[in-house]
């Protein structure tokens with residue numbers, strides 16, 4: 001690893017299975033406190049709806065030097081929206097988020113599902129970077145690519161991968177020059193008693209936070225740079 005980009009999708013708990021927001025209330029402050037203590041920057045993709053509901057917490061993101069990105073207005077999937085609905089969602093989310101930080105240029109679609117034909121909408125709504133592709137999901141994109149005026153930076157691993165043992169994820173990530181990591185605030189709350197899929201609950205809570213610390217410390221030990229998505233695009 002030469003640089004690493006930590007991204008956080010800020011949404012309700014394990015959508016669409018739950019509508020609770022313990023992740024934002026309890027998990028998000030833990031992440032922000034950890035990043036402050038470690039003096040590192042990250043990119044937070046926030047839904048417009050959660051920004052309206054938790055303005056004081058969302059305000060901390062730009063105030064503490066992180067990049068504020070967009071995760072749609074709600075967590076509804078863009079591949080299930082008509083073009084007009086997609087445009088309204090992007091416009092509404094952009095309007096809400098830009099009240100916290102004028103420069104909101106990065107986007108990630110809920111469930112990493114964003115039709116290619118909608119990329120122009122991103123451009124029209126002021127976005128420049130998209131992280132809705134993933135190395136582990138069809139079409140298995142690993143490399144940054146430019147489509148129209150949008151720079152697309154795929155995420156490297158799925159969030160639950162980081163909840164496995166560091167003996168598994170560290171050797172894997174060490175082989176990648178510039179991984180894009182992605183997590184959710186609800187993973188840092190104990191979800192073991194919740195009615196969700198196993199991959200949404202195993203090793204959530206303290207164990208997930210411990211693993212993230214291990215990753216941060218290992219990255220620092222390799223003199224890795226911590227870049228936001230926007231910084232990484234221009235790196």
Ligand SMILES: [Zn+2]
Nearest residue numbers: 009011110111
């Ligand atoms: Zn999401």
